Amino acid sequence: MSSNTVTLAGTITVGPQGICEGGFPAGLLQLPFGLGSGLGSCGGSKPAARKFWSHSEVASQNAYVALDGVGTGESVTRANTLYLRTTAAVLLRLTLADPAGGPDIVSVVPMQGLWIQEFGNQGYLKLLEVQGTAGIEYFVSGDQ
Numbered sequence: 001m002s003s004n005t006v007t008l009a010g011t012i013t014v015g016p017q018g019i020c021e022g023g024f025p026a027g028l029l030q031l032p033f034g035l036g037s038g039l040g041s042c043g044g045s046k047p048a049a050r051k052f053w054s055h056s057e058v059a060s061q062n063a064y065v066a067l068d069g070v071g072t073g074e075s076v077t078r079a080n081t082l083y084l085r086t087t088a089a090v091l092l093r094l095t096l097a098d099p100a101g102g103p104d105i106v107s108v109v110p111m112q113g114l115w116i117q118e119f120g121n122q123g124y125l126k127l128l129e130v131q132g133t134a135g136i137e138y139f140v141s142g143d144q
Helices: none
Strands: 005-007 009-014 029-034 045-047 050-066 079-086 090-096 105-111 114-118 125-142
Antiparallel strands (some): 050 125, 079 114, 079 125, 090 105
16 A cells, blocks of 8 residues: 555444344344445555544534644545544534535534545535534545
8 A cells, every 4th residue: 555545444243133134044233334335345445645633532523623624724635534533522614615615615524433435526625623622533634
């Protein structure tokens, strides 16, 4: 793997699977996943000209705090991959470029635990903010 790529390969394993879930004989359900790799494939890599990783404690119950590393003047200005893990429930605010060229798209998502998302070249992540109190670990990468 080149230093300018990011790779993700994993498997979600659930089991034992019950008869009512469609598996016979009852056994393990395994779902492989990876970056940009399509359904049923396990692993994949993509260019990562810019990347940023951090972990910190956030304590902001009443306002959104921009996370370092993504946004104007930061390490990654056009993020196409996001990995984020929190230790408690937070509100995650994502600002995305509109693929159709209109105004930015802002989404607020209540989340806790693991979040992995890929963004298109035209609908890239421009800003990542969080509100709440939690430990946060995150990684972003992109072409710029």
